[in-house]
Structure formats: structure tokens, C-alpha cells
């Protein structure tokens with residue numbers, strides 16, 4: 362499936378040219394245009410899905426394998442110290458392009474990349490209740 366107005370559909374199609382680090386039947390991997398660090402890459406699905414929750418299972422099942430393959434090659438090529446593999450769903454979560462993608466962000470000791478949150482305290486009562494609700498919803502969907 363393609364969306365004629367989607368920039369990542371156009372990149373995945375080759376309609377907009379880019380350096381492809383990797384390509385298979387379901388994904389292309391390109392460099393991010395505004396990288397958090399040099400070598401920051403994004404895995405883009407060849408089908409248009411707004412986010413992970415709309416991504417067909419055959420793609421979802423394979424995307425981490427691609428992250429592992431390309432991510433480890435990138436780490437070796439850059440000789441970086443670590444890598445954040447992250448994926449944003451929804452504007453509130455920082456998503457800005459509404460076509461599924463996974464970020465591969467090379468990390469170095471003492472670099473300036475900031476992917477952190479303030480740590481909180483777990484509320485056991487809330488979590489007991491939440492786990493029951495989630496279990497019910499999973500059962501309904503499967």
C-alpha cells in the first residue's frame with residue numbers, strides 16, 4: 362500500500378533518490394536527513410502504515426531482524442560505543458513523519474544525544490489494575 366502524499370513512500374519507491382544502506386522486499390534503510398549523530402539511519406517499511414500499530418504482522422515480525430543486521434554493521438563501520446534503536450508512535454511520542462520507521466542512532470561515550478526521561482515511582486495498585494485490562498484487551502484481539 363502507498364500514500365501518494367507520503368514522503369517515506371516516495372523514498373521507499375525510489376521516486377525521491379537516497380543513499381540506501383540496505384534494501385529487501387519489505388524495507389529500505391536510509392540516512393536521516395537531520396541526524397542526531399553522523400550515521401543516524403532509519404528503517405522504512407515499503408508499505409504505508411501510519412505507525413507500528415497499523416503495520417502488518419509480516420513486516421512487524423521482521424523489522425527487528427533488519428535493525429539487528431544493519432545496526433550491527435553500522436556499529437562496526439562507525440566503531441561507535443552503542444546504539445539507540447527507537448520508534449515513535451503518535452505526535453505525543455515525538456513522531457513527525459506518519460509512515461512507520463525505526464531509528465538507528467549511533468552513540469558515543471559522552472556524546473550530546475539526549476534520549477532520557479525523569480525516573481518515577483511504580484504505583485502497584487495502578488499496575489495490577491492495568492495488567493488485568495491489558496490482558497483482557499489482548500484476549501479480545503487474538
Ligand code: 5GP
Pocket residue numbers: 368379391392393394395396403448449455456457458459
Ligand atoms: P520521527 O520524529 O517521526 O520519529 O522521525 C522522523 C525522522 O525522519 C526525523 O529524524 C527526520 O529528520 C527524518 N526525515 C524527515 N524527512 C526526511 C526526508 O525527506 N529524508 C530523510 N532521509 N529523513 C527525513
Ligand code: ZN
Pocket residue numbers: 363364367368369370371408409410459460
Ligand atoms: Zn507512506
